Amino acid sequence: MSLKGAAYIAGAWEHPTRKAPDKSIALLHAECAKGALEDAGLTKDDIDGYFCAGDAPGGLGPLSMVDYMNLKCRHVDSTDVGGSSYQVAVGHAMEAIAAGRCNVALITLSGRPRSEGQATGTAPRPGNPAAPEMQFEYPYGPATANLYGMAAARHMYEYGTTSEQLAWIKVAASHHAQHNPHAMLRDVVTVEDVVNSPMVSTPLHRLDCCVISDGGGALILTKPEIAKSLKRPLVKVIGVGESPKHQMGGNIDLTYTAARWSGPPAWEMAGIKPSDIKYASIYDSFTITVLMQLEDLGFCEKGQGGKFVADGNLISGVGKLPFNTDGGGLCSNHPANRGGITKIIEAVRQLRGEAHPAVQVPNCDLAIAHGTGGAIGTRHCGSTVILERE
Amino acid sequence: MAYVARKIPFVGTPDTNPETKPYFEGAGAGKLMIRRCTSCKKVHHYPRQLCPFCFNDCAWEEASGKGTIYTLSVMERANPPYAIGYVTLAEGPSMLTNFVDCELGALKIGQDVKVTFVKTEGDGPSLPFFTPV
Numbered sequence: 243m244s245l246k247g248a249a250y251i252a253g254a255w256e257h258p259t260r261k262a263p264d265k266s267i268a269l270l271h272a273e274c275a276k277g278a279l280e281d282a283g284l285t286k287d288d289i290d291g292y293f294c295a296g297d298a299p300g301g302l303g304p305l306s307m308v309d310y311m312n313l314k315c316r317h318v319d320s321t322d323v324g325g326s327s328y329q330v331a332v333g334h335a336m337e338a339i340a341a342g343r344c345n346v347a348l349i350t351l352s353g354r355p356r357s358e359g360q361a362t363g364t365a366p367r368p369g370n371p372a373a374p375e376m377q378f379e380y381p382y383g384p385a386t387a388n389l390y391g392m393a394a395a396r397h398m399y400e401y402g403t404t405s406e407q408l409a410w411i412k413v414a415a416s417h418h419a420q421h422n423p424h425a426m427l428r429d430v431v432t433v434e435d436v437v438n439s440p441m442v443s444t445p446l447h448r449l450d451c452c453v454i455s456d457g458g459g460a461l462i463l464t465k466p467e468i469a470k471s472l473k474r475p476l477v478k479v480i481g482v483g484e485s486p487k488h489q490m491g492g493n494i495d496l497t498y499t500a501a502r503w504s505g506p507p508a509w510e511m512a513g514i515k516p517s518d519i520k521y522a523s524i525y526d527s528f529t530i531t532v533l534m535q536l537e538d539l540g541f542c543e544k545g546q547g548g549k550f551v552a553d554g555n556l557i558s559g560v561g562k563l564p565f566n567t568d569g570g571g572l573c574s575n576h577p578a579n580r581g582g583i584t585k586i587i588e589a590v591r592q593l594r595g596e597a598h599p600a601v602q603v604p605n606c607d608l609a610i611a612h613g614t615g616g617a618i619g620t621r622h623c624g625s626t627v628i629l630e631r632e
Numbered sequence: 633m634a635y636v637a638r639k640i641p642f643v644g645t646p647d648t649n650p651e652t653k654p655y656f657e658g659a660g661a662g663k664l665m666i667r668r669c670t671s672c673k674k675v676h677h678y679p680r681q682l683c684p685f686c687f688n689d690c691a692w693e694e695a696s697g698k699g700t701i702y703t704l705s706v707m708e709r710a711n712p713p714y715a716i717g718y719v720t721l722a723e724g725p726s727m728l729t730n731f732v733d734c735e736l737g738a739l740k741i742g743q744d745v746k747v748t749f750v751k752t753e754g755d756g757p758s759l760p761f762f763t764p765v
Contacts, residue, residue: 364709371644377652378678381640381752381759382730383707388716391705399703399741443707491676491684492725494702494718620728 246511248340249347250469251332251477251629253282253462254590256568256583258424260575262456263357267299268310270352274460275311282462283472284346289462291317291344293335295327297353297458297578307350317344323486324615325525327351328461328582329625333482335463345465352458353578362454362579363387364442375489379620386527387451388443389619393496394530395445400497400545405445407548408529409436412449412572414556415526419569421598426453427573436529450529452570457577459587475594481512481628488621499531499614500624501538508626509540514608516540519628521592521603522563523585523611526570532556535612536563539626558601567592567601582613586627593631607631633736636712642756651681654692656757664695664747664760666723677725697747698722699762706736719745719762733763 255277257270265273271294279285292304292315300306303320307313317338321330328351335347355362363386369376397403413433419425436449469476485503509515516539524532524539533547541563542550555561568574568588571581589609591597597606609629616622646656658665667679671688683690704717715731717739731739732750745762752759 364707366641368641368643371648374649374680375678376643377646377649377656379728381642381756382716382728383638383710383714384716384728385707385710387709388705388707391707392703392717395705395741396703441708443705443709445705489678489726491674492678492727494720494726496703496718 244511245336245340245482246480247466247478249336249463249479250466251461251479251590252464252469252472252474253278253284254587255281256459256587257352257457257577259457260424260426260455261356262354267352267354268307270354270458271298271307271350272311274350274352274458275348278348278460278462282474284462286313288346289313289348290315291335291338291347293319293331293347293349295320295331295351296322297351297580323623323625325527325580325582326613326615326623326625327580328586329611329613329627330484330623332461332463332479332586332627333484333625336479336482339463339465345468347463349461349463349583350458351578351580351583353580354456355579356454356456360454363451384620386617387446389617390528390530391443391446392619393534396496397530397534398445401548403533403548405437406433407552408450408533409433410552410554411526411529411532411556412436414554415566415570415572417557418567418601419573421600422569422574425569425574426455427569446528446530452527452572452576452581455575455577457575459577459583461583461586476632477590477593478630478632479627480630481508481626483508483626484623486621486623496619498544499534499538499618500622501535501612501614501626504624504626505539508628512628514628518608519610520606521567521589521609522565523589523609524565525581525585525612525614526566526572527576527581527614529572531614531618532565534618535614539610539612558603564601564603567597580615582615585611585613589629593629633706633713635732635734635736638712638714640750640752640759642752646757652679655679658694659749659758659760662749664697665692666695666721667691668693675723675725677727696722699745701739701741701743701745702726703741704731704739715739729760729762731763732761
């Protein structure tokens with residue numbers, strides 16, 4: 243049985259804060275939940291399913307947050323695959339709704355790495371030494387930026403991708419961010435600005451990297467009967483896919499991402515192809531992340547991502563594939579170091595016609611929101627959500 | 633950009649995971665130890681008891697220590713900067729490592745490298761690193 247259309251995104255809300263030193267992480271989650279419920283026109287008591295990931299405080303999956311928010315749930319899920327967890331949660335919520343395990347699903351993400359002074363991309367974070375890879379990786383200084391830098395270096399080596407081509411991705415994001423009053427970086431930048439910004443980890447410059455921000459977001463998914471009883475535009479989930487990619491026993495190939503595997507089942511469920519997509523939210527921890535995912539999702543041939551993103555092709559109103567029209571992680575925010583949920587929220591805005599008028603895609607009826615969580619240099623998950631305005 | 637030695641951190645001890653203790657004992661004796669499956673004969677990394685290709689038992693063997701650079705990234709923001717990368721070993725698998733005792737800016741994908749050993753900080757074990765041939 244296909245799950246296509248088994249759930250709708252009835253509520254979507256992004257926290258406007260980018261720095262929240264005076265708020266607890268639990269409060270940020272709850273404020274996002276409240277915002278998404280108000281957006282949907284539902285109340286707290288309507289929630290019977292809760293979905294979160296590793297950013298939820300407490301340590302036992304959803305337990306602390308369902309307690310804090312005093313939710314009465316009959317279904318919970320805390321699958322944690324980093325920044326891609328929220329696309330995964332959309333798929334899992336749709337499955338739970340289709341199976342009758344819940345009717346109204348809440349998904350939340352929140353965090354405040356900026357207030358906590360975290361050097362997200364440049365300082366290796368030690369983990370549990372019992373993680374089987376830890377003692378074979380941590381001594382070598384795997385910070386986020388150099389794990390993505392290794393993928394970028396190999397992509398350049400195999401396909402001739404250039405720093406200038408990668409820079410176009412930031413340029414496009416900055417053109418969109420100038421219209422987002424909440425974005426951290428609102429100045430329009432040029433290719434020269436990006437390639438002349440300080441090197442972080444070769445070949446990635448400072449402006450190839452996303453911002454570090456506080457904040458969060460929430461989504462409400464529900465079954466078709468409830469969605470159609472509400473007053474919001476109907477945004478239907480028509481395709482989902484998820485897949486992890488890892489080191490495969492040492493058979494390393496950093497030229498592609500897990501989107502190569504999470505995309506096809508989503509396209510098949512949706513019954514559409516990449517050229518049908520009017521708007522794309524693409525996870526943008528770094529410029530290289532966007533380029534590789536566009537290739538792997540089928541928007542262009544493998545190795546041609548550099549040419550595809552160049553010359554403003556991702557700028558709304560200019561290019562063929564408007565992407566991340568809120569400014570994305572590269573310019574607007576990356577709450578909890580996890581950008582998955584904000585990708586879905588901007589896709590919902592586009593499908594509802596509620597994006598900023600300067601970046602709104604005309605007649606936007608089909609959108610994709612793709613997430614990547616973890617590090618493409620070692621282990622990560624790809625998760626794909628395809629949405630349709632009904 | 634000249635190589636400057638940095639303190640190499642280690643979490644836990646070689647005893648944390650009994651499965652991989654011989655790897656660190658080998659490194660302490662100047663040997664890069666790898667695991668080869670007794671059934672499918674494939675070599676993998678990082679080392680596991682059960683073969684990640686067929687789930688049969690593996691045996692330790694000493695690698696040649698030769699390989700080529702698959703990819704690398706020089707973390708220029710760090711002080712001192714360091715070069716992380718994957719080396720594809722002559723025996724097959726690629727392993728995460730750092731490149732030492734070399735001009736970091738001159739490192740190239742496809743370059744031949746050989747293993748060398750560096751002691752981690754405190755009471756930590758020695759670990760394999762790579763340097764240009």
